[in-house]
Amino acid sequence: QSAPTQAASVSGSPGQSVTISCTGTSSDIGGNNFVSWYQQHPGRAPKLVISEVRNRPSGVSHRFSGSKSGNTASLTIAGLQAEDEADYYCCAYVNTNGFDVVFGGGTKLTVL
Amino acid sequence: EVQLVQSGAEVKKPGESLKISCQASGYIFTNFWIGWVRQMPGKGLEWMGLIFPADSTTKYSPSFQGQVTVSVDTSLHTAYLQLSSLKASDTAFYYCARPTWGAADYWGQGTLVTVSS
Numbered sequence: 001q002s003a004p005t006q007a008a009s010v011s012g013s014p015g016q017s018v019t020i021s022c023t024g025t026s027s028d029i030g031g032n033n034f035v036s037w038y039q040q041h042p043g044r045a046p047k048l049v050i051s052e053v054r055n056r057p058s059g060v061s062h063r064f065s066g067s068k069s070g071n072t073a074s075l076t077i078a079g080l081q082a083e084d085e086a087d088y089y090c091c092a093y094v095n096t097n098g099f100d101v102v103f104g105g106g107t108k109l110t111v112l
Numbered sequence: 113e114v115q116l117v118q119s120g121a122e123v124k125k126p127g128e129s130l131k132i133s134c135q136a137s138g139y140i141f142t143n144f145w146i147g148w149v150r151q152m153p154g155k156g157l158e159w160m161g162l163i164f165p166a167d168s169t170t171k172y173s174p175s176f177q178g179q180v181t182v183s184v185d186t187s188l189h190t191a192y193l194q195l196s197s198l199k200a201s202d203t204a205f206y207y208c209a210r211p212t213w214g215a216a217d218y219w220g221q222g223t224l225v226t227v228s229s
Contacts (some may be wrong), residue, residue: 045207045220046219047219
């Protein structure tokens with residue numbers, strides 16, 4: 001299966017909101033609600049920030065929210081802070097009998 | 113507390129083989145899939161393979177099928193990733209992670225594999 005598409009980079013100023021999109025197909029993002037998002041700082045392991053489209057794990061800031069429309073999932077970060085500067089990856093669960101998870105290409109978020 | 117602890121960094125020569133480990137604790141090991149993710153230098157995340165420890169059912173990404181082997185030792189609560197015939201292009205960080213319906217809520221710290229002559 002092909003990877004969902006993400007913009008290579010986005011940027012925003014402190015206090016602003018930014019939205020990162022992840023576009024797939026009806027076989028993955030559009031076909032179920034098992035979309036997750038990960039934050040990765042340089043040299044660190046990825047961290048789950050959103051599961052099942054919009055669920056925020058315990059300990060993740062309320063500034064992070066997720067949504068989905070059709071074949072596109074979105075991660076919105078409100079009230080940008082310097083610490084939010086990181087790479088963000090979506091992950092889709094694929095409706096198939098074969099290998100069933102695939103990451104998007106990743107988006108570099110720069111806080112100006 | 114759930115933890116995934118990976119084996120340390122490795123330096124290998126082209127053509128050699130390697131097996132890296134991921135020891136799980138803090139949950140019932142056999143109840144959850146565990147998988148491996150590759151991250152090449154400066155690149156994105158790629159799922160490689162998954163295994164269900166209770167019955168060793170495995171799934172491999174088409175990109176990695178035949179290139180890697182995922183296994184477990186349930187007595188040690190440990191998952192393994194075996195890489196054979198290493199090439200310079202296998203130089204990467206390798207992470208283990210615990211996915212539930214695709215959402216990996218716990219990750220290992222990563223193992224850096226360097227392949228160089």
